[in-house]
Amino acid sequence: MDDNLCMRLAIKEGLKACREDEVPIGAIIVKDNVIIAKAHNKRNSSKIATHHAEILAIEKACKKIGDWRLEGAIIYVTLEPCPMCAGAIANSRIKKLVFGAYDTSAQNKTILNTILNDTRLNHKVEILGGVLDETCSEMLTGFFQKKRNK
């Protein structure tokens, strides 16, 4: 499946979060050219610290295929993942991470690579960043701008 098309679907998920007054971050997981999970950030509504888009998408994908190993899968997420989500991507053996906006608040740029190539897993995750970067960034800045105006 086309990276831009998949990222657009992840953005659509992010917009759902926005409508629920959640920080707009969306994720989808594709395996064998089929979308097996879609999710968006729900941390504020669920009041659960782990409920980032990526974690929820990974959990849905595992349930869908009945295996904790998502081998061969690709995750599309609108924002560069935090360490928890990067760790979950590595733990679930996802093959490739495609993200939209770069997280400008992540000062340590080597963390993502370090986590996704953690020596505890005989597994490396490919990374492609900046897909539809501008649209993904605008979704976030627009959300925070509205918040400030309120």
Next chain:
Amino acid sequence: MDDNLCMRLAIKEGLKACREDEVPIGAIIVKDNVIIAKAHNKRNSSKIATHHAEILAIEKACKKIGDWRLEGAIIYVTLEPCPMCAGAIANSRIKKLVFGAYDTSAQNKTILNTILNDTRLNHKVEILGGVLDETCSEMLTGFFQKKRNK
């Protein structure tokens, strides 16, 4: 609450995992001297990649107190956390991590510190490792020994 006592309760959780034929790792969370969550690794039985003891304990604790912020809380876990769980500990603003056995397969010893002091959070997590180290290690080595003998 006493660190050794709390670690013993985490070990008790780990033994539950063992009886369920899961890698024996247990965790408990204490806030204001009260145990607010207990959990053990369930990855194989639930078939969900994120179901490590720490993630399940954090989710239970958030539900218990109705907030994603576990400020002032201490998590006790029988094994040094993986990057995903370390990230979740930082994301949930847990004050302190106390772990038992050191993860000898974690070759990059700086990851844990880097994640727990991620610049994206205005928050630092204190770390104390090696509490009841031997008992925690034996629980793991005993489990894998039995597996090999079968």
